[in-house]
Amino acid sequence: MNDKQEYIAAILSTLPDKPGCYQYFDERGVIIYVGKAKDLKRRVSSYFQKEPENNKTRMLVRRICDIKYIVVDSEEDALLLENNLIKQYHPRYNVLLKDGKTYPSIVIKNEPFPRIFQTRNIVRDGSLYFGPYASPYMAKVMLQMIKTLYPIRTCKFPLSPEAIENGRFKVCLDYHIKRCKGPCEGLQDAGEYGRNISEIREILKGNSSRISHMLMKSIQRLAAEMRFEEAHLLKEKYDVIENYRARSTVVPPALNNIDVFSFASNEQSAFINYMHIGNGAIMQVYTIEYRKRLDEAQEELLGLGIVELRERFESTASEVIVPFLPDVVSVRDVTFTVPQRGDKKKLLDLSIMNVKQYKVDKLKREDKFNPEQRATRLLKVIQTDLHLPLLPMHIECFDNSNIQGTSPVAACVVFKKAKPSKADYRRFHIKTVTGPDDFASMREVVTRRYARLLDEKAPLPQLIIIDGGKGQLNVATEALRELRLLDKITVVGLAKRLEEIFFPGDSVPLVLDKNSETLKVIQHLRDEAHRFGITFHRDVRSKKQIHSELDAIKGIGVRTKELLLRKYKSVRRLRGVPLDELAGFIGKKKAELVTNGLSGK
Numbered sequence: 001m002n003d004k005q006e007y008i009a010a011i012l013s014t015l016p017d018k019p020g021c022y023q024y025f026d027e028r029g030v031i032i033y034v035g036k037a038k039d040l041k042r043r044v045s046s047y048f049q050k051e052p053e054n055n056k057t058r059m060l061v062r063r064i065c066d067i068k069y070i071v072v073d074s075e076e077d078a079l080l081l082e083n084n085l086i087k088q089y090h091p092r093y094n095v096l097l098k099d100g101k102t103y104p105s106i107v108i109k110n111e112p113f114p115r116i117f118q119t120r121n122i123v124r125d126g127s128l129y130f131g132p133y134a135s136p137y138m139a140k141v142m143l144q145m146i147k148t149l150y151p152i153r154t155c156k157f158p159l160s161p162e163a164i165e166n167g168r169f170k171v172c173l174d175y176h177i178k179r180c181k182g183p184c185e186g187l188q189d190a191g192e193y194g195r196n197i198s199e200i201r202e203i204l205k206g207n208s209s210r211i212s213h214m215l216m217k218s219i220q221r222l223a224a225e226m227r228f229e230e231a232h233l234l235k236e237k238y239d240v241i242e243n244y245r246a247r248s249t250v251v252p253p254a255l256n257n258i259d260v261f262s263f264a265s266n267e268q269s270a271f272i273n274y275m276h277i278g279n280g281a282i283m284q285v286y287t288i289e290y291r292k293r294l295d296e297a298q299e300e301l302l303g304l305g306i307v308e309l310r311e312r313f314e315s316t317a318s319e320v321i322v323p324f325l326p327d328v329v330s331v332r333d334v335t336f337t338v339p340q341r342g343d344k345k346k347l348l349d350l351s352i353m354n355v356k357q358y359k360v361d362k363l364k365r366e367d368k369f370n371p372e373q374r375a376t377r378l379l380k381v382i383q384t385d386l387h388l389p390l391l392p393m394h395i396e397c398f399d400n401s402n403i404q405g406t407s408p409v410a411a412c413v414v415f416k417k418a419k420p421s422k423a424d425y426r427r428f429h430i431k432t433v434t435g436p437d438d439f440a441s442m443r444e445v446v447t448r449r450y451a452r453l454l455d456e457k458a459p460l461p462q463l464i465i466i467d468g469g470k471g472q473l474n475v476a477t478e479a480l481r482e483l484r485l486l487d488k489i490t491v492v493g494l495a496k497r498l499e500e501i502f503f504p505g506d507s508v509p510l511v512l513d514k515n516s517e518t519l520k521v522i523q524h525l526r527d528e529a530h531r532f533g534i535t536f537h538r539d540v541r542s543k544k545q546i547h548s549e550l551d552a553i554k555g556i557g558v559r560t561k562e563l564l565l566r567k568y569k570s571v572r573r574l575r576g577v578p579l580d581e582l583a584g585f586i587g588k589k590k591a592e593l594v595t596n597g598l599s600g601k
Contacts, residue, residue, distance in 0.1 A: 004065060008048065008067065009048075010365045011365070012044065012048060012067075013364070013365075014365050015044055015045070015069070016357055016360075016361070017039050017040070017041050017042070018039070018071045019036075019037065019038050019071070019072055019077070019078045020037060020040050020069050020071040020072050020078055020081075021035065021037070021069065021070050021072070021081045021082050022034070022035050022043070022067060022068070023091075024060065024063075024064045024066075024093075025064070025065055025067070026063045026065055027065045029066070031085075031089045032060065032063060032091050032092050032093050033060055033064075033091050034082055034085045034089065034091050036075075036079055036081070036082040038075045038078070040069055040071070044067060047060075047064075048061065056093065070285050070354060072350065073353075081282060084282055088283060104119065104120050104131060104132065104133050104136050104139045105118070105119055105122070105129045105130060105132050105133065106119075106129070106130045106133075107127050107130075108127060108128040108200070108201060108204075110125055110126035110127040110128075111158075111159075112158075112159045112161070112190070113153055113183045114127075114197055115153060115154065116143065116146060116152055117143070118136075118140065124256070128201065130204040130205070142203075142204070144237075145215075145237065146200055147179065149214065150196045150200060151179055151180050151181045152196065152197075152200075153183060153184070154174060154179075155169075155172060157169045157184055159183060164185070164186050165186070169184035169185065171184060171185055171187070172184075181193075212238060215237060215238040218234055219238060222234065255277055255343060255344065255347070256277065256278060257277070257278050257316070257317050257318070257319075258278075258319050258321060258347075259274065259275070259276055259277075259306075259310065259317040259321070260274070260275040260276075260320075260321040260347050260350075261273065261274055261305065261309070261320065261321070261323075261326075262323055262351035262352040262355045263298055263302045263305075263323055263355065264352075264355045265298065265301070265359075266359065266363075268292060269292060270289070270296070270298070270301040271287060271288070271290075271358055271359045271362075272287065272288055272301070272305030272306075272309070272355065273285070273286070273355035273358065274286045274305070274309040274313070275347070275350070275351050276313060276317065277347065285354065286309065286313070287354065287355055287358040288305060288308065288309065289362070290304065290305070299324065300327045302323075302324070302326040302328075303326035303328030304328075306320065306322075306326055317334075318334055318335060319334070319337060320334055320336050321337050321338075321344050321347060322336055322338060324338060325338060375417040375418050378517055379392055379418055381517050381518055382418075382517075382521060386463070386492065386501070386518065388462065388463060389490070390462045392463040393416060394414070394415075394459060394460075394463075395414070395415045395416075395462070395463045395521075396412055396413070396415075396461045396464050396465070397412070397413050397466075397467060397528070398410060398442065398445060398446065398464070398465070398466055398467060398476070398529065399467040399526070399529035399532075400430075400441045400467075400472075401530075401536070408430035408433065408441055409429055409430060409533060410427070410428040410430060410442070410445040410533060411425070411533030412425065412426040412428070412529070413525060413529045414461075415521070415524075415525055420528060426449065427533075427536045428444075428445045428448065428449075430444060430445070431444070432444050438468065438471075439471055439472060440475070442466065442468070442472045443475040446464075446476045446479040447479045447482070447483065450480065451483060454485075460485070460489060461489060462489065462490065463489070463491075463492070464491040465491075465492055465493075465494055466491065466492070466493040466494070467493075467494055467496070467529055467530065468493055468496070469493055469495040469502065470493060470495075470507075472493060473491065473492070473493030474504070477504040486504075494522055498511070499511075499512075499514075499519065499523070501522070549571050549597075549598060550571065550597075553593055553594060553597035555589075555593045556590060556594060556597070560590060563585075563586065564585075567585065571598070574598065575598050579591055579592070582594060
């Protein structure tokens with residue numbers, strides 16, 4: 001595998017399972033293809049899993065040198081964003097869009113007695129635009145619903161107060177069929193018309209519950225009148241409205257020539273995502289990283305990123321959307337906005353989603369190329385979260401296993417450099433405890449484990465995890481204190497129900513975030529100890545069952561028993577084997593002994 005293939009493979013391994021758009025770049029950094037995906041990881045990986053059958057696709061894949069992507073909230077948003085990016089960059093391998101049409105929007109015109117209609121052209125004249133709609137049919141259905149519920153004019157007459165007063169216009173057919181109330185002749189005043197427009201505006205913003213409610217009442221009425229075909233047609237429209245989303249969160253048409261910045265960081269780096277909105281589309285999306293040198297404030301780092309990216313992309317936007325006010329003095333004639341709700345907040349959320357994804361994916365790629373670095377970083381996170389005095393290079397976890405007090409056993413699993421060290425796993429038969437006493441069993445196992453390590457002068461762990469709550473942690477702590485190890489090893493307990501971490505002598509547990517890397521490592525240890533212990537317990541019970549039933553049959557030796565179990569796998573299956581079949585396998589006399597012995601005769 002060459003360097004290019006390794007680089008592409010690293011990107012593929014960290015792609016998110018989210019909807020979005022992906023962009024392929026050639027060796028010159030030119031976009032050669034833009035695509036959309038419901039699942040970015042699955043879609044993009046499909047290009048590289050096998051040799052494409054199509055010759056053009058083969059040529060495309062051979063020319064791919066880099067992959068970038070933008071995550072969005074839904075498949076519909078990915079469709080709209082793909083359309084915008086293709087128009088912006090005209091990638092060589094995308095289908096050429098000759099007519100240059102955009103997706104349709106619904107407009108409320110800025111005029112007396114506003115008209116409402118579907119359009120593909122955005123005119124900056126103060127009109128309100130809603131969309132774009134990924135489905136023209138959905139836009140059409142919305143208009144039909146609105147016209148059914150509200151008598152809105154469709155004529156293009158300039159209905160100024162003077163023109164209406166002078167009687168320049170006459171009502172049309174829409175008035176006579178009750179689809180318009182005749183504002184052209186002054187039969188409907190501007191106040192009533194304006195109230196209708198206000199309600200329509202709310203519906204187009206996404207408050208479509210009123211339409212849904214009225215449609216459902218009509219459906220029920222028609223069904224009660226046995227007019228099922230009409231009810232079915234309304235039901236189809238009702239379903240469309242229920243699934244309707246008033247506008248895309250990608251680019252609301254009312255927003256133009258705006259920069260959007262978001263910020264994320266970790267201990268080593270700060271990441272700043274830049275999106276430029278112009279001409280009803282996302283024009284640029286780019287993320288940069290700053291390596292921290294000192295304890296720089298996030299306001300300072302965001303300010304540096306804004307200056308750098310605006311200069312790099314020669315942005316002239318006068319409004320900049322940010323998550324918090326930056327520390328910047330070099331940007332003149334710019335208004336900074338920290339949105340709390342609405343369309344601008346949705347654009348900021350989209351940028352934040354992308355900067356967080358960039359940070360996560362970069363970390364994954366670094367971990368993939370440098371496993372040692374990943375282990376060290378992960379151990380430092382564990383050390384910080386659990387307030388450990390030493391880096392936990394060696395961690396051990398204990399778990400008891402018994403069912404109704406039978407065959408009590410315990411397991412100890414070992415992780416070194418945050419990975420399982422299976423050669424160091426240990427299993428224990430409980431020797432000094434009678435009955436199901438988890439506390440006494442834990443005390444015995446911890447004592448035996450570390451007394452032996454001390455006798456053998458073997459390396460001790462930096463962290464011990466007890467699978468259990470405060471009770472089991474207390475007995476393990478006592479065992480370590482008796483061995484004079486409590487000041488050398490940190491021990492914690494992991495409660496099963498709420499994943500709480502208990503420390504000796506502290507009644508208040510530590511609760512880590514469910515996505516915490518520390519918690520995931522501890523859970524991995526706990527699950528591995530549980531698996532290892534359960535497997536051992538099953539083996540012990542199985543051997544006891546075999547011993548109690550087959551070994552008790554006089555005349556059946558070890559060799560015969562091994563042959564039977566190798567063929568039939570278990571005593572339970574052996575009970576159902578016919579005598580003739582057993583006689584053909586081990587002889588008639590032994591077969592009779594086995595059959596009578598297992599049946600209790």
